[in-house]
Amino acid sequence: MSETDTRTTEETERARRPGRERGRDDGKFGPYGGQYVPEALMPAIEELADAYERYVLKNEDGFLDEFRERLADFGGRPTPLQRADRLSERYDTEVFLKREDLLHGGAHKLNNALGQVLLAQYMGKERIIAETGAGQHGTATAMAAAHLDMPCTIYMGERDINRQRPNVFRMKLNGSEVKPVTTGRGTLKEAISETMRDWAETVEDTHYVIGSIVGPHPFPVMVRDFQAVISEEAREQAIEKTGGLPTDVVACAGGGSNTMGAFADFVDDESVALHAVEAGGSTLDVDEEAGVAPNSASLYTGDEGVLHGARTKLLQDSDGQIMESHSISSGLDYAGVGPELAYLVDEGRVDPVAVDDDAALEGFHRLSNTEGIIPALETAHAFGFLEEHHEELGDRVVVNVSGRGDKDLDAAIEETDQRDVANAPDMSMFTGGI
Amino acid sequence: MANSEAIAAAFADGPAYVPYLVVGDPDYESSKAYVEALDRGGADVIELGLPFSEPIAEGSTIQDALVRALDAGMTPERFFSFAEELDVDAALVCMTYYNLIYQYGDETGPRPFVERAAAAGIQGLVVPDLPAEEADPLREACDELGLDLVFIVAPTTRADRLDRLMERVSGYVYVQARLGTTGARDDVSDQTTESLDRLREYDVPKAVGFGISAGDHAERIVAGGADGIIVGSALVDIVADGVAEDRPTAAVADRLEALSRELKRGAERGHRSRTEAVDSV
Numbered sequence: 010m011s012e013t014d015t016r017t018t019e020e021t022e023r024a025r026r027p028g029r030e031r032g033r034d035d036g037k038f039g040p041y042g043g044q045y046v047p048e049a050l051m052p053a054i055e056e057l058a059d060a061y062e063r064y065v066l067k068n069e070d071g072f073l074d075e076f077r078e079r080l081a082d083f084g085g086r087p088t089p090l091q092r093a094d095r096l097s098e099r100y101d102t103e104v105f106l107k108r109e110d111l112l113h114g115g116a117h118k119l120n121n122a123l124g125q126v127l128l129a130q131y132m133g134k135e136r137i138i139a140e141t142g143a144g145q146h147g148t149a150t151a152m153a154a155a156h157l158d159m160p161c162t163i164y165m166g167e168r169d170i171n172r173q174r175p176n177v178f179r180m181k182l183n184g185s186e187v188k189p190v191t192t193g194r195g196t197l198k199e200a201i202s203e204t205m206r207d208w209a210e211t212v213e214d215t216h217y218v219i220g221s222i223v224g225p226h227p228f229p230v231m232v233r234d235f236q237a238v239i240s241e242e243a244r245e246q247a248i249e250k251t252g253g254l255p256t257d258v259v260a261c262a263g264g265g266s267n268t269m270g271a272f273a274d275f276v277d278d279e280s281v282a283l284h285a286v287e288a289g290g291s292t293l294d295v296d297e298e299a300g301v302a303p304n305s306a307s308l309y310t311g312d313e314g315v316l317h318g319a320r321t322k323l324l325q326d327s328d329g330q331i332m333e334s335h336s337i338s339s340g341l342d343y344a345g346v347g348p349e350l351a352y353l354v355d356e357g358r359v360d361p362v363a364v365d366d367d368a369a370l371e372g373f374h375r376l377s378n379t380e381g382i383i384p385a386l387e388t389a390h391a392f393g394f395l396e397e398h399h400e401e402l403g404d405r406v407v408v409n410v411s412g413r414g415d416k417d418l419d420a421a422i423e424e425t426d427q428r429d430v431a432n433a434p435d436m437s438m439f440t441g442g443i
Numbered sequence: 444m445a446n447s448e449a450i451a452a453a454f455a456d457g458p459a460y461v462p463y464l465v466v467g468d469p470d471y472e473s474s475k476a477y478v479e480a481l482d483r484g485g486a487d488v489i490e491l492g493l494p495f496s497e498p499i500a501e502g503s504t505i506q507d508a509l510v511r512a513l514d515a516g517m518t519p520e521r522f523f524s525f526a527e528e529l530d531v532d533a534a535l536v537c538m539t540y541y542n543l544i545y546q547y548g549d550e551t552g553p554r555p556f557v558e559r560a561a562a563a564g565i566q567g568l569v570v571p572d573l574p575a576e577e578a579d580p581l582r583e584a585c586d587e588l589g590l591d592l593v594f595i596v597a598p599t600t601r602a603d604r605l606d607r608l609m610e611r612v613s614g615y616v617y618v619q620a621r622l623g624t625t626g627a628r629d630d631v632s633d634q635t636t637e638s639l640d641r642l643r644e645y646d647v648p649k650a651v652g653f654g655i656s657a658g659d660h661a662e663r664i665v666a667g668g669a670d671g672i673i674v675g676s677a678l679v680d681i682v683a684d685g686v687a688e689d690r691p692t693a694a695v696a697d698r699l700e701a702l703s704r705e706l707k708r709g710a711e712r713g714h715r716s717r718t719e720a721v722d723s724v
Contacts, residue, residue, distance in 0.1 A: 045541055045572045047500040049597035049619060051604060192506055198497060205499045212599060300496075315542040315572070316497060328518050329546030330496040 028276030029237070032349060033066065036226020036319075039355065041348035044225040046318045050205070053212035058227040060132045065124075065234055072131055076124055076235075083156055084113045084123060086238065090246035090407070095379040096392075100399035100406075103251065106382070107243045107271065107409045116385065116412030117239060117267045118149035122218055124235035126153040129216035136211065137161040139218040140204040142169055142197030143339035144176025145385075145412065146220030151185035153218075161185040164204045166195035169339065176416060197343055198331065201317050221264025222347030225318030229347050236270025243407055244274045256403020257282045260411065261390040262361075263305060263341035265350045267411035276358060282403065285350060286394040288336030288387075289363035297326050305334040307346040308354050308361035316344065322351040337366035337424055338386035338417070368393035370424055373414065374432040385412035386420060444647075447566035447591045449534035450614045453487035454648035458710040459615075459671030460661075461650050462678055462703060463490035463538065465508040466525050467517030469682065473692045474512070475525065477682060480696035482531035484703020488615075489531065490569060490673065493522045493539035500571035504676040507683060519543055519556075523563040536567040536593065536614075544570065544581065557584040567591035567614045575604075575611045582611055595619050596642065598634040605641065615648040617673060620655070620664075639668040656680075658709030665713025672710050678702065 036042045036058075044054060064072035080086045088108045096104040109117040126137055137154045139161070141147025147163040154161035163180050167189045170177055180187050189195075190203045201219075208217045222229045222236070240258070247255050260271040262285040275281040290304030302324040304310070311322035314329060324332040324344040336342045353359040364372075372392030377383045384392065388411045395408065414421065426436050445451040453459045462481045467474050481489055494509040494517050501509065526535055537560055547556035560568065567590050573581065575594060585592040591614025596605065598621060609616070620635040635651055642649050651664045652673030661672045678699055685695035 043577055044574060045577055046574065047571050047597075048574060048595045048608075049500075049599055051574050051597075052599045052601055192503070192510070202497050202499045206502070209500070313545075315540075315545055317499070318572075323542075325542070325546070327546070329542040330513070331542075 026274070026277045029273060032226070032230045036230065038349045038352035040313070041320050041351045042226055042229060043320050044318060045315045045320065046205070046225045047209060049209045050212060053208065054225050054227070056132070060128060061227045061231045064128055064131050065231060070131060072128070076127055079123060079127065079156075080120065080238065084119050085111065087242045088112055090243055090250060092250075093380050096395065099379070100395065102399065102402060103405045104395070105247065105250070105255070105405070105407045106380075107239060107407055109239060109267065110382065110384065110388070110410045110413035114149050114152055115415060116145050116149065117236060117270060118145050118220070118412070119153065120238055120270065121220070121232050121235045121266060122146065122149035122153040123156070125216065125218040125231070126150065126157050126159060129218070130157055130159065132216065134214060134216040135160070136215040137218055138164070138204055138207050138211070138215055140164045140197065140200040140220060142166070142200065142342060143416070144169065144173040144180070145340055145416070147185070147187070148176050148179045148183075150218050151180040151183035154185060155183040162207070163187050164190050164200045164207070166190045166197060166200050168195035169197070169200070172339065173416070198317075205317070221266040222269045222349060223264045223317060223319060223321070223345055229319065229349055232266055233269045233273055233349060236266050237273035239267070239270040239409060240272060240274035243271065247405070247407060251405055253405070254278055254281055255405040255407045256280070257284060257406045258409070259284045259286060259391045259394060259406060260409040261286045261341060261387050262308060262346065262350065263288065263343050263387065264345070265347035267409055269347060269349060271409035272359065276353070283353070283359045284394060285354070285359050285361050286390045287361060287363050288338060288341040288369070288390060289365035290335045290337070291366055293363060295324070295332065300326060300330060300332050301335070302332040302344070303335045304363065305336045305341045305343055306361075306363040307344060308350060309363045311346070319348045321345050321348040322354075337369055337420070338390070340385065340387040341390065362394055362398065364390045364393035364397065366424070367428060368397060370421070370428065371430055371432070372396060373421060374425070374430055377414070378432045382410065383414035384410055385414050386417045388412055389414070444613045445591065446586060446589045446613050447534065449566050450488060450536070450591050453534050454615060454670050458665045458669065458714045459487040459648070459650060460485055460703065460707040460710055461488045461490060461671050461673040462486050463492060463673060463675035464678055464682065465492040465494055465505065465512045466522050467494065467512035467515050468508040468679070469511045469686050470515045471517075471521065471525065473695070475529065476692050476696045477699055478529060479531055480700040481678070481703050482533050484700040485707035486531070486533040486703060487671070488536055489533045490536045490538045490675070491522070491526060493519060493537055493543060495540035495543055498540060502676065504679050504683065508679045511686065519547055523559055526563040526565055534566045535564055536569060536591075537565045538569040538571070541570050541573045552580040552584065554584040557581070557588050557590055561588045561590060565590065567593055569593045569595070569617060571595060575608045578611060585613070591615070593617050596638065598638055609645045609647065612647055615650045615671060616642065616645070618642065618649050618651045618669070620651050620653040635664060636667050643668065655706070658705040661706045661709030662713040662716075665710045666716045668717070672706065674706055
């Protein structure tokens with residue numbers, strides 16, 4: 010088959026899959042999505058929407074070919090779909106792991122960061138900015154910017170900088186500037202606001218690489234399309250390995266980029282159940298007086314509202330002030346969620362579940378101990394879900410291992426020491442001295 | 444178009460001085476004294492900031508003020524009581540972010556917020572994160588209840604968007620003098636003159652904001668064709684300084700009134716020089 014034939018087949022395939030078309034035209038997912046941004050940014054996001062259509066949807070100047078080649082050579086794609094033997098036995102069902110932890114950088118984040126930095130280059134932009142919470146998106150953007158020789162500034166909450174020093178160092182090693190954000194509580198949502206402020210001043214030569222399927226159109230669809238490579242591969246690999254589609258796909262959800270990436274190509278396969286596992290934190294109850302939600306379960310418990318450029322589900326008080334979220338994993342610690350996931354939950358297509366800090370930590374130890382894979386604390390929520398809900402699942406389950414846990418070792422030591430966790434090593438030699 | 448007669452009147456004779464303060468900064472009672480000082484200083488329209496926790500269009504000066512007000516317990520309901528209790532001649536405009544308007548609403552959309560604002564004597568709204576494309580439900584409610592919905596025009600706004608904005612704007616257009624977020628600056632940007640030139644053909648009052656902090660800025664901007672000046676950060680700085688130095692409320696109010704007079708006079712000088720220039724042609 011010649012290349013042209015392949016593309017035609019791809020286009021036919023796309024037309025058959027309305028799930029992948031959703032939101033591409035106008036950024037609307039039912040009542041969600043949209044472009045709620047200051048006027049100064051409107052021209053920039055209109056320019057970006059135009060570039061998305063030309064380069065990402067129509068492969069102008071061979072953008073997609075270069076993107077895929079770089080994802081393979083620099084990123085190490087495709088990542089494997091691996092059968093988890095012990096978990097399969099434990100739950101009496103076939104458990105497969107989509108190994109995004111093996112992507113360069115140790116998490117799915119590079120799929121999006123590389124796509125956006127490359128797109129910025131095709132658009133003729135000269136500078137990259139990004140926000141980061143735990144530092145995963147920041148390090149991925151810093152790697153991509155270094156790889157493509159673009160100057161890069163990362164905004165990070167001051168509190169997160171103190172919690173994530175190795176990631177700050179990684180970004181600096183790759184030549185990025187890291188700017189501390191001191192407003193508010195100094196976490197992810199303040200960093201997003203601050204990056205938007207930088208962009209408002211520098212839109213003409215700067216591209217803002219947003220880290221998840223959040224923000225104004227075209228970010229949610231564009232980030233989904235860059236991350237969709239996860240489900241494109243997983244779907245083919247599952248068919249190849251098992252002769253059919255999985256019964257269930259499980260992914261953790263903060264902003265939702267690994268979630269939507271893992272779901273995108275399965276949305277139109279109605280037989281496949283999709284489970285978005287949110288951080289239940291310490292409790293799902295909120296403290297309205299203090300403006301604190303000790304969880305990050307915006308799909309499960311949130312209400313409709315407008316934050317950071319889009320209408321979506323949010324953790325907010327009755328006046329509409331955004332709450333401080335919490336999770337054991339800083340990567341899930343966000344008061345909003347991608348508008349497409351909010352829509353798919355309302356439609357009943359995606360099943361939102363909350364898994365609390367304790368169950369996530371147990372999942373972390375279980376996967377490390379039984380499968381030889383140390384997952385990120387974000388990812389660990391998906392394994393907490395598996396333990397709690399395996400009886401409700403079908404006989405072929407794909408779990409997206411969104412990232413590896415090396416970055417979380419300090420946090421894991423501290424959190425494990427505070428609890429009595431099954432499968433955990435004897436903590437006495439790790440605590441006190443550290 | 445104009446919905447509010449009070450706002451139309453504010454721009455009708457001479458340049459309008461449009462100051463902004465965050466309501467509830469640093470506390471309810473002081474804030475009331477500060478807003479009334481702006482009125483004594485010659486305000487024609489006062490923009491009252493209703494604080495939101497994620498103000499993406501604001502620079503650090505106003506962000507800090509919003510945090511002070513939120514920490515002191517400001518809420519939409521208290522904001523409306525505040526507006527009702529004010530003893531001022533100037534027309535009142537509420538500046539806030541869309542999520543607060545949206546949450547105040549119900550299944551009919553944002554109308555309940557507009558109704559409550561109208562009842563509290565608010566004449567117009569500025570919503571920095573609500574572009575014209577998403578604004579129709581709010582604009583319908585504003586039209587129906589007699590409030591103006593003010594849009595911001597940025598230096599980056601392209602001609603096709605400008606038309607779209609100007610079709611929907613009412614009261615006055617907020618001309619963003621330069622790129623970036625709010626904050627007092629020492630210079631007046633060339634972008635201001637350019638922006639005013641682009642807007643000349645539209646028949647709606649043009650108020651220039653972002654960075655104005657002194658009487659001679661006001662003078663130059665009005666001489667350059669503005670119908671009004673919007674001043675926020677320079678005034679909020681005085682409040683912040685009052686907090687930092689622990690100054691008595693009356694002393695802070697006096698400084699706000701004095702700067703207001705200076706800005707208003709500057710605007711009037713600019714207006715006179717423009718009129719004289721026209722007369723001499």
